Amino acid sequence: xxxxxxxxxxPLALVEKRRxxxxxxxxxxxxxxxxxxxSREGEAKFDLRFEKEGRIAAVTGKVxxxxxxxxxxxxxxxxxxxxxxxxxxxxxxxxxxDLLPADYEPLLLEGDEAIPLADLVQxxxxxxxxxxxxxxxxxxxxxxPAEVVPEPKGRKNPxxxxxxxxxxNQ
Ligand SMILES: [Zn+2]
Numbered sequence: 017x018x019x020x021x022x023x024x025x026x027p028l029a030l031v032e033k034r035r036x037x038x039x040x041x042x043x044x045x046x047x048x049x050x051x052x053x054x055s056r057e058g059e060a061k062f063d064l065r066f067e068k069e070g071r072i073a074a075v076t077g078k079v080x081x082x083x084x085x086x087x088x089x090x091x092x093x094x095x096x097x098x099x100x101x102x103x104x105x106x107x108x109x110x111x112x113x114d115l116l117p118a119d120y121e122p123l124l125l126e127g128d129e130a131i132p133l134a135d136l137v138q139x140x141x142x143x144x145x146x147x148x149x150x151x152x153x154x155x156x157x158x159x160x161p162a163e164v165v166p167e168p169k170g171r172k173n174p175x176x177x178x179x180x181x182x183x184x185n186q
Contacts, residue, residue, distance in 0.1 A: 024130035027106050027123065030066035031073040037133070038063045043081075046138035052145055054093045055084040062137050064102060072116070073106040075123060079140040085149040090156040098144040104136075 021037035040059045043049055050056050060081035067074060083096040105120035107113045113122035121143075123136070 021133060023132060023134075025133050025136070026130045027066060027075060027125065027136075028073055031068060031075075031106065034065075034067045036063075036065045036077075041134050041137055043083075045132070045134035046141070049138050049141055052085055052142075052149070053083060054086040058082060058084075060098075060137050060141060062140075064136070072120065074120065075102060075104040075106065075136070077102045079137055081141055083141070083145070085145065087151045087154055087156075088148050089150050089154040092151070094149055094151055096145065096149070098141050100140050100144050102140055 021039050025037075040061045042059045043053060043056050046060070058081070060079060062077065062079045064075055064077040064079075067076075069076070079098065079100045079102055081098045083098060084093045085096045086092070087094050103120050104123040105113075105116040107116065107122045107124055108126075110124070113124060116122055125131070
């Protein structure tokens with residue numbers, strides 16, 4: 017880990033103090049992200065500024081990581097590079113979030129408790145991961161189209177045959 021940064025942060029207080037944190041956090045601090053990783057080794061780099069942008073308490077900067085996701089088709093690894101520009105507007109309610117300009121993602125603070133800095137970094141990375149990771153050309157996907165079985169001709173629907181038999185017996 018490089019840089020000096022707290023493990024837990026109070027984003028609004030940091031905005032007031034106009035703080036900036038730069039460093040790296042291991043994936044082991046990001047439990048939700050870990051579920052997506054084939055290799056859990058590694059770390060994410062971040063550079064985050066907390067400051068007012070007009071009337072918005074904002075978190076801006078960058079999050080970068082080299083991940084190894086698991087292909088949901090062949091279960092092999094997929095190298096996945098994340099390089100995300102961060103632009104968050106700190107809000108205290110959904111209503112406030114609706115008022116944010118479109119280029120801000122809301123960072124919803126529900127209580128007065130400090131949040132783990134790793135959660136913030138994790139959320140940014142999660143946004144950059146596809147919902148179903150898959151190789152662009154996965155070896156498990158057969159290049160030939162599925163074989164089309166032709167409809168048998170001249171064969172009667174067995175139920176139709178049954179109906180006819182019933183008629184004969186009446
Ligand atoms: Zn694959």
